[in-house]
Amino acid sequence: MKTDTVERALDVSAQSAPGPRRGPGALRRNLWSYLFLVPTVLLFGGFTLWPMVASWWYSFFNWDGVGNPTDWVGLANFREVLGADAFWRAFWHSFAFSLAAIFIEMPLALVLAILLNNSWLRFRNLYRLVLFLPVVATTAVIGIVIAILLDPAGGLVNRVLLDTGLVDRPVNFLGGTSTALPTLLSIDVWKGFGITLIYWLAALQTVPKDLQEAAAIDGAGFWRALRFVTLPVVTPIAIVILLLVFQRSLNTFDLVQAVTEGGPDYATDVVPTYIYRYAFDPSLRAPRYGFASAAGVVFGLLTLAITLLQAPFMKRRMTRSAS
Amino acid sequence: MTGRWQLFARRNVWHLLLVPLCLAWIYPFVWMVAAAFKTPREMLIGGLSLLPDEATFENFRRAWTTAKFGTYTANTITFSVAVVMLVLLVASTAGYALARPRLPGKKLLVGVLIATMFIPHGYTIIPTFVLVNGLGLSNGLLGAALAQAGPALVVPVLLFMGFFSGIPKELEEAARMDGAGYLRTYWSVMLPLAKPVIGTVALLNFIGAWNAFFVPLVFTLGNPDLRTLGVGMYGFYGQDTTDWTGLAAAACIGVLPIVVVFLFLQRTFVEGIAGAVKN
Structure with missing residues (x-):
């Protein structure tokens, strides 16, 4: 089933002339690609990268989680x-x-x-x-x-x-x-x-x-x-x-x-x-x-x-x- | 003749070791199911028999309504399905985009993804909790699902990327010739081809989310009605350590569905885990 589709597609592309690989189409596709990456960047950035950085930041404060951390204590923690x-x-x-x-x-x-x-x-x-x-x-x-x-x-x-x-x-x-x-x-x-x-x-x-x-x-x-x-x-x-x-x-x-x-x-x-x-x-x-x-x-x-x-x-x- | 007998004996002697080992291995499961049908009185008197004198559904009724395991089951299903949907959608789009070899910035992003797999995170639950609170999502399972799905993305993204990279470029160009845009090519041409990857990713993340404990625990501290089955079991045990038959019934509700899912799809699951080593 799967190979079927692929083969048919190969047939089609063999008959038609290969399209231009670069040009305005490529640019637009790159834009689309970046759009497709936005959810990952947000979710991965927000829930993996940011917490790794923020852990360090929070660790310099005396903070009970209410409001923003303001009580800087340096290396005391x-x-x-x-x-x-x-x-x-x-x-x-x-x-x-x-x-x-x-x-x-x-x-x-x-x-x-x-x-x-x-x-x-x-x-x-x-x-x-x-x-x-x-x-x-x-x-x-x-x-x-x-x-x-x-x-x-x-x-x-x-x-x-x-x-x-x-x-x-x-x-x-x-x-x-x-x-x-x-x-x-x-x-x-x-x-x-x-x-x-x-x-x-x-x-x-x-x-x-x-x-x-x-x-x-x-x-x-x-x-x-x-x-x-x-x-x-x-x-x-x-x-x-x-x-x-x-x-x-x-x-x-x-x-x-x-x-x-x-x-x-x-x-x-x-x-x-x-x-x-x-x-x-x-x-x-x-x-x-x-x-x-x-x-x-x-x-x-x-x-x-x-x-x-x-x-x-x-x-x-x-x-x-x-x- | 004796040689063949010796070989037969040598090969089958292992069963003498394996059968008792396996029986002991799954005994907790067997006991759990048996105890769930016993009356609390029979449990108290003891007796090592597994078969209850008179089977009762009273424990399940108590676990389902009084201990709220009905609610917890619904929560667990909601949570797990939300995690699977998030991971599938986010990882497949990213994998599709990253399958383009000449996309500027691709190497950097893939490098960061892989690097975080090997860097120990310490404990990142506190910033995650602060972030979800800041988004105003602390009072629903969606926040917990985001916190569960975010760190689980790396492997699925790489799986989708690998799969889409392996599809001949001509297929995509053919779709474009037929007038399909980027979005349509992804949704109607590429995604249907990726069924095997979708299956593996969905199953691994469903079981992972069903069994998750830390994230659902932290995100339901202020709202017991949102507990998942694992957290609910912890709460039940914390309140009443003596209702063994009720706890056994609750454990059945928590464990048996996922065991059934696993038994039906074990090959996919085991291969998914083995893949971590092979690649």
């Missing part, structure tokens, strides 16, 4: 953020979500991707579907469902643990200061696992079939083929996956806000919930937009610094895919 133990605690928790995603989720997803990539494995599409299912569920909703399952007073998990005698008294998974963060990290790995799995499967698809066959003919076993054929092909893509997984996990907000709101006693507080609390918490009498913006800017800079550590790899990958 930044000094306060950098000196706040609570901010650094939140930052390390955010970072913990990244570490869990990079060192637990990514390797496990790779192992399962290698397994599910085998065409001889029956039901592999069904397995993939099941593992992917948590990804499409709204984080806030399914997170609360799991919070109920983990409830110390009658929650299913504790009931099973008690019945089987694995524990003597209920574990307060999300209510204990030492267990809450590991529990949320586990839920986050469960929730994001499917995306990373799809990334790896896409990466494995790029390994040329004839290369694998050649390795098999040469008598390379599973491990040798993995080491000398699969991994070298997959490595450059792995760096992109690393970056995607890193960015996603570092910005974890929905799960924490919905399930623990950063508690108990800030044991699961992450930077986004920290910022949210200072800017939007309904129980707050006066929001601190300036301070919260400064926290956001510092967080952005720290993320940028960590991302830049991966830049040399990215650059190599970019130049390679460009050529």
